[in-house]
Amino acid sequence: MDIKQAITDRRSVKHFDSEHVMTDAEVNELMEHAILSPTAFNIQHWRFIQVKDKQKRQQIQDASWGQTQVTESSLLLIICADLNAWEKQPERYWRETPQQVQDFMLPSIERYYTNHHQGQRDECFRSSSLAAMNIMLMAKGMGYDSCPMDGFDFDKVAEIIKLPHDHIINMMITIGKKKTDARPRSGQLPLNEVFMTDSF
Numbered sequence: 001m002d003i004k005q006a007i008t009d010r011r012s013v014k015h016f017d018s019e020h021v022m023t024d025a026e027v028n029e030l031m032e033h034a035i036l037s038p039t040a041f042n043i044q045h046w047r048f049i050q051v052k053d054k055q056k057r058q059q060i061q062d063a064s065w066g067q068t069q070v071t072e073s074s075l076l077l078i079i080c081a082d083l084n085a086w087e088k089q090p091e092r093y094w095r096e097t098p099q100q101v102q103d104f105m106l107p108s109i110e111r112y113y114t115n116h117h118q119g120q121r122d123e124c125f126r127s128s129s130l131a132a133m134n135i136m137l138m139a140k141g142m143g144y145d146s147c148p149m150d151g152f153d154f155d156k157v158a159e160i161i162k163l164p165h166d167h168i169i170n171m172m173i174t175i176g177k178k179k180t181d182a183r184p185r186s187g188q189l190p191l192n193e194v195f196m197t198d199s200f
């Protein structure tokens with residue numbers, strides 16, 4: 001599937017075939033592509049939890065106001081990010097570059113993020129959101145549908161997945177074989193209302 005088709009055909013699907021099993025190889029293929037997404041300073045803040053345990057899935061559905069896609073989907077991903085990824089062995093993010101590049105990038109990372117709590121948090125959301133979009137497009141290309149979700153109790157889900165204290169949850173994504181089509185698009189704004197040239 002070409003990229004234009006994937007973007008046009010991706011819709012938020014709410015009902016999945018609960019019998020369908022996504023193989024580990026498929027999940028790995030999906031996630032190997034997710035981690036090719038861009039991140040500031042290549043920090044790769046994202047951490048992804050796939051929830052396989054049926055009891056946990058049910059608990060998360062209960063914390064999502066009963067949205068059935070949480071248990072019906074073949075794959076439930078919790079898209080998280082590490083607020084302190086910038087200072088956790090940052091040399092890993094540039095290890096394959098020449099020494100002079102590392103000597104420039106590592107102090108730059110430290111300068112940019114030290115005491116910049118808003119920046120640390122914003123970057124987590126930027127990076128993990130870009131990965132989330134790639135996951136949904138990649139899933140489409142693999143013959144799957146998806147739905148991004150933030151309709152859940154973040155504190156409860158954090159408890160269920162044992163979210164570390166210095167991580168955040170961005171969103172969840174459900175992925176599977178669709179049982180019913182998404183409803184027609186609900187009302188896209190016209191391009192000229194959202195796309196401007198040079199200034200607002």
Ligand SMILES: Cc1cc2nc3c(=O)[nH]c(=O)nc-3n(C[C@H](O)[C@H](O)[C@H](O)COP(=O)(O)O)c2cc1C
Pocket residue numbers: 010011012013014067147148149150151152171182186
């Ligand atoms: C951050 C985010 C959170 C969302 N949360 C939910 C959700 O909890 N449940 C749901 O059914 N759809 C959810 N959606 C899907 C939106 O309703 C959907 O993206 C929007 O209506 C546009 O439709 P489309 O994705 O099919 O183009 C969410 C979408 C985003 C981007």
